[in-house]
Structure formats: C-alpha cells, structure tokens
Amino acid sequence: MSKRIWQHPEVPADETTVAWRSAGQLQDTPAFREWLDREFPQGAAEMADEADLETSRRSFMKLMGASTALAGFGMAACRRPESYIVPYTKAPEWVIPGKATYYASAMPRAHGATPLVVTTFEGRPTKLAPNHLHPDASGTDAFAQASVLDLYSPSRSRKVLNAAKPAKRADLNAAIAALAADKSAKIGFLFGADDSPTRKRLTQELAAKFSAAKFYQYEALTAESAIGDGVKLVADFSKADRILSLDCDFAGTDPQGPVTPFFDRRKPEGKAYAAKPDASKMNRLYTVEAAFSLTGGMADHRLRISPSQVAAVAAQLARELGVAVAGSSAITDAKHLEWIKAMAVDLKANAGKSVVLAGSRQSAAVQQLALAINQALGNIGEGKPLLVLQSEVVGLGSLATLKADIDSIAVETLVVLTPSNPIYDAPADLKFAESFAKLKTSIHLSDRTDATAHASTWHIPAAHYLESWSDARTARGAYTVVQPMILPLYQDCVSEFELLLALLSNDGKLLNGEGEKGAPSPAYTAVRKTFVALGGEGDVPWKKLLRDGFLAGSNYPAATPSSREITIAPVNAPTANALEVIFATDASVYDGRWIDNAWLQEAPDPISKITWDNAALIAPKTAKALGIYDEVVETEPVSSVLGLEGKYGKVGPDGEGENRKQRMITVTINGETLEIPVVISFGQAENTLVIPLGYGQAFDKDDELGRTPANQSHVGLVGVNRGFNAYPLRTAATAYFASGATVSLIKGKTYLLALTQEHSAMYGRALAREISTIKSDLDEKGDFKKQLANVAKQGNDSHAPPNVYLYKPETSATWDPGKDGKAQPLINDPLHQWGMSIDLSSCMGCTACMVACQAENNIPIVGKEQVAKGREMHWIRMDRYYATQKDNTFDSDNPAMVPQPVACVHCESAPCETVCPVNATVHTEDGLNAMAYNRCIGTRYCANNCPYKARRFNFFDYNKRNPLIAHNLYKGPLGEKSVGDPDHLQKNPNVTVRMRGVMEKCTYCVQRLKDAVIRQKRGQKQEVLVAGKPSTEMEVTTQTLRIPVDSVKVACQEACPADAITFGNLLDEEKSALGRSKHIERNYDLLNYIGTRPRTSYLARVKNPNPDMPDAPFIGKATIHMV
C-alpha cells in the first residue's frame, strides 16, 4: 500500500514568492492534494459509475468467455491473410511511395495569412509547419496547426442543402446559372476579412458584370480599421525596444505583425543564443489589460484595469507625451498615475524605437490615440518599428450596412463567403437573422453546416484551403500562394473562387475540383492570371512562387493614416453591482468557427486551462465582494455516503475527478441573462467578468444540464453540448465589453468543467525559474550578472550534493569494464546524442506545440469526461503557474503568470526504465528514452515512477472507439467502432497508432530523427558516385554520417512562434543553437536534485523591468516552488 514518496525539501522561510496553479491549490483543497499525490486520481483506473451501468465485471466475463469459445471456430483465420500491393498505373511526378513531399501554401486569415509548408504522404496532407523562407514567417499558432484536422472532420459539410434539406447538385447548378444570367440582379457578396488579390480582381469583374452588385465584409471578432479604409498598422518587433500594449493580445488572438522577432528579443543572448547575455538588447513590454492574455503573461510591467478604463490610461499617457486629447478623463488612482508617468518617461527616452499597440477591438478613439502617440514618438515609417500600410481590403460595407441594404431591398440575393457565422454571431441588437430571412435568395459557402447554412436558401459545402487554388496576403502584404494538396475529399465541395467564377461566366456553369476531363480548376487559371500582373509572365516566376510560396518584394504600399481630433470622455469604473463583461475571443474556438475541431477543443485554454467548454472568469476579490468566492472554490461536493471530515472528507464518494463540478451563476446584461459556470481567475481586473464567445451552438439529449435539444445538425459530435452561448448578450455598441452586469449564484446548480490546471501537478523546488535584469533593494539577489550566475543554484540546487551517475561510469567505484577491459558507455552513439532546451523567457504558453505534437504523433483525443479524469493524452503539456510576492505593495492581486511546457525530458538515468518489468521502455544509443509499444503490458509502473509526470496511458482504445459518443468507451467490444472515419486519413504513417493498454510519451519525434539520419547515410553512396572510385577506397568519416548542424526539427519546435524550443545534436557543441543554449548560465535541469540527468533542460525566464516603475521591485522573482 505504502508508496515511498520522495520528500521534497521545504521551501526556506525567507522565500518571498508564493506560487500556485489554481484557486484550489491556493486554498489547499483536498482535491488538489489528491492530484499532487497521485499520478491519476483515486479510482481513475477502475471502471466506475458508467461502467457499472453499462458493463459489469460479471457481464464482461460472460462476454469474454463467449468470445473465447467462438474464437475456436475462427481458427481458420490463423492463415496469413492475403494483402495486396497496388501501385499506380502511371506514376505521378514527385510521388515516392512512403516518402513525404512538402509544398508551400498558406492559411488565409483576417490579420494576414499564415505561410505554411504542408507535409503530404502520397498526396494526403497530414501536417502543417511554418514556411521559414517567408519574410512574414512567424511560426504557427494552435489554430493553424489544427486546421489540417478540419479537412478530415467527420462533421464537415459534404452535401448541397436547399432550405436546410439535402438537394441535388443539378438544381444548384441551375440556380447558379440563372443568377449568372441576370446581370441586373440585386446581388450582394459578404466576404471574410482576409485579403486575397484574386478575390480583389474578381470583385472588380463582378462589379462590372452585375451593375447592382454590392460588397461587404464581416468577421465576428474582427473590427474595422479606425485609421482609414483598409489602413493597417503593422509592428516590426525587431526594431521595437519598448512596447506598450493597450489591451492588445498581439502574441495571441490579436496579431499586429510577425511576432517571432518580439520573442527573439526576450532572450538576453539574442536569436539562437549567438551572443553574450546583454540586458540592453532585450525589449521591454508594458501591458494594460483586464484579464491575462498570452501577451499580458509576457509583460515586464502589467497594469490590470477594466477595458472601459483603457481609454483613460491611453489619454493620460498621451497628455504625458504632449499629445492633445479632448475630454475630461482622468486617472484617479495614484498608483496607476505613477505607473503611467514612469512608463511615459521610458517611452519618451526611447522615442523612435518604441511602439504603442491598441487592441483591435478597443474603440476607434483608443486606436486613434495609439496612432497619435506613435506619431508623437516618431515610431512610424520606414526603418521604424511601426508601419502604416494600405491593404487591398477596401470599399467593403459592414454587416450593419448590409442589413440596411437588405431592408431597403437594395440587396435581394446574398452570397455569404465569410468564415464567420452571422446568423449565430452577429450582434444581438442588429437582428440580422430577421433581415436575412427577407432575402430572395441566399447562397452560403462554408465547410460547416452551421446556423447560417440552415438559414440560407442554398448551402454549398466549401473546399478546405488545402483543397483549393487561392492566394492571400500576409501581415505586411507579401503575395502568398494557396496551393491545393488534394482534390476536394467530397465531390460537391466548391471553393470560393470557383463559385465567383461560375457567377462571372456567361453560362454560369459551376466547375469545381478538377473541372472537366481532368482540366485544372478554373480557380487555378484565375490565380495564375492575378499572378501574371504581379510576378510576370511565364513558368519561371510561377514555379518559383509555387516552390517558395511567396513573391518577394510584393508588400503593401505605405499609407497615410487618417487622424481626427480625439475625445476621451470619463467612464465610470465597474463596481461589484455593475460588473463589466468582456466578450473574449476564445483560444479554442476563436469566434465559434472551430467548435467542431477536436484538437482545439481538447487543448486547454492557455490561461484558464478549461477544455471542451467556456466559463465566466472572475477575480478572487470580486468573487469575495459578491459573496460567492467560498462556494466557487469549494467545488467538491461533500460525500453523500459517509460525510467524512479530514483529508479526503470533501472529495466525492471515491475521490474521482469528475465530481469536481463548478458552480453556476446567472449573468444579466443588456437585458439578457445567461447561466454559465464560474471559475476564479487570477490577475484579472476587479469587477470584470470574462466570457469567451463561440460556444453553445447545439445541444442533444445527452446534455449534462438537460438543455432543450436544438440545432443538432449544425455541429458534429465534437461541437454538440459545448459550453454557453454569450452572443445573445452582445450588442453592436458593446461588441467587446459591456458594463452594468449583475451576477448571482444559482443555488445547487453545478456543471462539470474539464479543467487541466491541476493535472500532472508536480512537486519540486524551483521548477520554473525567473530572474530580473535589475537589482532589487528588497532582497540579496544582486544585479543581472549575479542573478544569471545563480540560476543553476536556485531552489535545492544550491546545497544538494552533485549527482552520481548510476550507470557505472569509468571513474565511479561501481565501474565494471566489459570483456575487452574498456569502458562500456551506455549511451554510445558517437554520431548523434539528442537534446533539447526550452526557453521560458520566450515561451508564452500558447499551446501551438501541443496541437503540433498531436498532429505529428497520432495522439488521439479522449473527450471531456476522460479529460476530467486526468486521462488526456498530450505528450507535451503546458503547465501554467501564478506567482506573487508576499510583500507586493503595488498590486498583490496581479501575480506573474509563468507557463512551462513539460514533455518527457529523456533522462539519461531514467526512473521509468528501471521499473518496467518487460523492458518496454529502454534507452537508445543516441540518448532517447524509447517506448516499445508492442512490449508494453500496461502495468503503469513507469508512469508512477516518473517525477515529471510525462507519461500517458491509453485507458481505452481511443483511436478505434470514438470517445465522443456517449458511454461508448465503456461498452468494450460492443461499442461503436470508428475505423474508417475520415480523420484517420490525417494519421502520420511513420508513427504507430497506439491501442488500448499501452503507455506512451514524447519520443523526441524519433521518426523525424531516423529519417534525417538515414537520409544522411544515403549520402555515402552519393559520394562514391561523385568521386568515381570504388567504394572500398572511400573514406567514411563522422562528418559523412552525422547530420548537418540544426538540420532536423521536432514538431513542437517547428510550430513554436516564439522559438522557445531548441533541439539538436549535443555532439555539435557550440556549432548548434542547442549546444550554445546548453552552455549559457540560464540553463538548468528540471528537478536536477533527484539525479535523473534529463536531456531536456530549461532556460530561466528573464524579466526586464524598468527600475523607475513603482512595481519594479516585485518583477522577475516568480521562481516556482511546489511543495
């Protein structure tokens, strides 16, 4: 029974940092103790509740007995089944069976396309990676990584709908042809907010053909530019020494230009650790925001303030910098005033090298003000950190004008091409659905059968961007091609251009996919025609475009922003009786369009760590003021059976995770109410309530709260019964935030939220380490140099004895020479020794790595119920800690947020290997801790012995049995099989798909390593051929066989927009970025003092505070102890 638990040393008494993961831990609730003590919560390994209902142990035995008996009849199947090899009849160019082919493409998006390199196997796209050749390359975020799954989504729209009922393609063709023939049609086009040169050209042709045509643009959470039609501000972070974000999540959901250069300057040693640490080369980020965003987590100085007050802060700053602002707004809080004044001095001192960014969803006045401040500081222009560019998205009407035009019958036919879902996500007071119903004809093109699809006359299934020819512009306007990787999976899928071209053609014939008789899609011809005007005639520039993915030197021209007089009126700060509600962009579903993407749903929200749902977030003090804090934190119901007190007293009957339900509140605002679960959120402005948008789109009979089944055909299994829809609360005037909300706790109503913030909670001292570039008078940590030198001695590492290598090295007393008397180094490959470093100074915690890993390594999703039990399968997890200073006199409720990605660290002296009874986890010669799935018998000893909690166990056959079908996992062989679902086409053929009962974990993408090494070995033969001499005379050296420096990238590293993950061959030493990162002072091993010798090390986070700021003494000390 008793498990020997390593007693981590106590945190010393003089430690001023307090760190925690969740409100539960801060309150030290029994449930959190439970998570910390165990690999999986008590009872998680047994079939409980549902199992008892569906399959009892007895019925299971019966079943198994019967199937064993039946197996006897099947002995004939012992013969080897005949399988076939089916080659092509005519070999397509470039396709080598079994080898990946890579193509440049791009994902079109509102803030500028994401340039991509797509991995395809025999024409089947499986994985997306950023295109590093591209001038606007900036890694990928979770949305881009997960978008490949949309292509294979089982719930993807496949059939033409007419008035929400399946219709014949021929009828649609006739309708399109009739429309194309009517040149006087009152036709409107509703586009998304992304920029595409071909669309621009076709728009002009449409305007010429249809005299009454009107064009609009709408995406739910993309605001219009406040500084001129199509004028955008794009930051060049490589030139920005000081950055102020006014409620702008430029690193997360509100990009303002390629963000990788920003993160390069978070590293004191510079990009790829090439230089000596120099604090003056780092940038400094000030953030003013309400609730933690990814950007806010990176801030050196963060002011938490409700969104309505941001304008006043901007106005105060403008006044400090001598910019004229009308209106009587004023900052009343003396601390805030001091903060702003000190920041203003710093911005002024760095005039021309600083940038002030306003959140795109803040009011036009704040945008204007930010522009005026940048102009006053001289930050704008060529060679400066901010560019004003003229995009081609101009002359388009808004959703409000569209509504007016429909109502005045200026538009009778509407073609809806936006990726948003206006029937569901338009501001409630606009009553857009009512006007939409008045349209004579509406044609909706989308890959989802969402609310708008159901409201439209015609719904056409859209081709995915990986299936269609298109083009796009990135943040700075580089012309970027969107290439199809595969023909549309379903024959009715039509791309946007194919539809527009059909309307433009004389006969109105809708050609999609391959067109007729194998001719290229008409969209191909259209894109090529657009390109000729930009890049020139002929195949040479076109092929270069296809290879590189972009046209060099095709950026947007500079623009002159329109400015006007700015008035900032004072706005009352929210109070406990009149809260401010923030309608937030969700990190999983964005505006609701990705509700059916299982990878995004299962990836925890980077801040709140909620999976599969949304919830209202509230600051602890506000919750206390409302009198709901105790109920919200004490989420565990008292045991109904025993009513025990003490350590496990308040955990449910068997302590299972799924009993941890959240309380629900009623939010009333704008005359509407919403019932939603509530979660405590740290670092959030007082009297604000954050509600992420995009959920609650459809419900069925399995809904936990018994909500009326509705809209079931709008979503698939992934998106049904997910969260709560906040769009009805939102009006056009309060599209981002609304004030005057009231909140009340609903007695006795709870909702299961799958929160991962306490999962895989580790013990340990100095897990994540943070230092500051300045000296603080409050402690003895010293200046930057001294703090750097002390990184490796933080926590227990200052006084723990040096590690003894258990594997008998030559110098140790236990050394046992082999037969030849020479040392037998266990890890003995002289060519490659793999290693990784993770830089906490640039990691913002965005979860792109988690999704990239899921795509690369065939990691299944497990569904909400299983996540709640702590069974999520992500090989790399994103820990998120909060830490504050006990003596923080500036704002003790504004902790630092420290993300820390943790995957298997590939210990050289791995605790998991020694306990495996079947040698299923062993070390390889090149230093990997390998997992042989076929040997694994599922004892889970290894996971129990892993101090990093990096191992994941397949409790069910998640790949074969869809975990999203209610109770399906518990039905065993009777459950519904999902073999042959379209999403299985996404699987990486070079990675085993694991079955039930085996352990798995990060492999350092061993399939990529093997591929790189084998490719290098092939070069040997190449050398023989080139040299023209016999192979027996050829010299093979280490250089022949060792892969080039930094030539292999693992999936998480490749995806990272912050370049926080460095991977490589340790034997390359200083030549490689990895080698350099291992030798800098910030490098430390996680849990070094337990002697596992991990191959993945971490680099301490560095904060670069301004010593003159009032909160400076409390910055840069968030070293995390979890004891």
Add this chain to the structure above:
Amino acid sequence: MANIFPRWSNLLPLKIAVCAGTAAAGVALAFSYYATPKTLTVGYQPSQPIPFSHKIHVDQLGLDCRYCHSFVDVAGHSNVPTGNTCWNCHQHVQRESPKLAPLHKSMNPTYPGYDGKPIEWVRVHKAPDFVYFDHSAHVNRGVSCQSCHGDVNKMEVVYQAQPHSMAWCLDCHRAPENHLRPLEEVYNFGYDAATYLSSNPQLGVKTTEQLGLKLKEQFKVNPKTSCATCHH
C-alpha cells in the same frame, strides 16, 4: 467386498500424468518451433495476377533490381513497379501473351476489358505495422537485396526465403560483417565474396570474413539494436 479397482490401477494416475505431461511438452515444443516465422512464413509463395518471372527478367535479361523497384535506394519503402513500367516494354514485347491480360486491362485503352485500374499484386514480404524498416538505409550501406530476399533472380515465382523475424533481423544487426558487400555489388545477385577478393588483391584482405570486417570498419557501419531503431 471385492476391490473395485484392480491392483494395476494403482499406478494409473501417475501414468496418465506422465503421458499428459509428455504430450503437453510435445505440443509446447512443437508450437514454439513451428509457430515461428521460420516455419510459418518462409516459403510463402502466393500466385500473382501475372505470373511474373524474376528468373527471366533478372537472370536471363539482366535487368537491374532498380529498373522496377526504382525507389529502393531513396525511400524506406521499396516500390512495386507502376503499370507504366511494365507497359514500356510489353507494349512491344510479348504483347499478345495471354498471361499479360491484367496488364492490358490496366494499361491498354484499346483492350476490350480495359478499366485503367492498377494491378493488385499479392504481398509476399510483410513487416508488421509497428516495424519501420527502411530499404534505403540498408542498400546504401552495403547490404544486398539478396541477403534478405534470397536468390530472387532464380525464382520463377517469388517466395519468402528468409524468416524476417525480429531475431533474424538482430542476428545481422549484431554481426553485419557477415552480409556487407562493396556498394557496387549490392544489386549483383551473382556476387561471390571469394571471387571478389581474388579479383581485387589490392584490398589486402585474405578471407571473406576479413572482407566483411574491413567493410564494416571502413563504412563505419554500426547498426543499432535498441527498440527505437525499428519501432516508433
């Protein structure tokens, strides 16, 4: 009362136990010997849609392996030729042979039963799904096709010549010198190490064993035996 069991029955339980034990041991031994790839898969010789003879194409006509298996040295998977590869020659050679009916069906648009669908060759050598064997890693480092596939050049109908079990793989990974050849000889089915040595005296090697060791040293062949080498 007479004894129900006669005297001889005293030893009966023992006899039964011994016989049953022997039988069980026999079954176990037989199973562990016969239920292995060595007996179950060696010699597997399915009939193919076209009775393609490697003997004619390789031995008599002298085609190189890579004429048809064209990606064996660049990819992990050794491809089976596309219909086009066969048709290149057979639209001229032996065009009317009835054995080529499936090829006509697949490639010849003027053929009555033409459907343009590829030929379904029956797989002979199959590594399990969890094994990631890479052809290019072997043939470019001096391991011949012949080492694993046997004398394919002599086969009228291809059969599996070697067990392809994990133990068999490891035999070579532990002692690659037994199978290494100079790179020029990898695709040469007529290769004989002794003949090669006698015609290349400049190598300074006396025995074929020494040749293997010399090549291993020179090519720096150091095959791995850890799990992740093949399983990931």
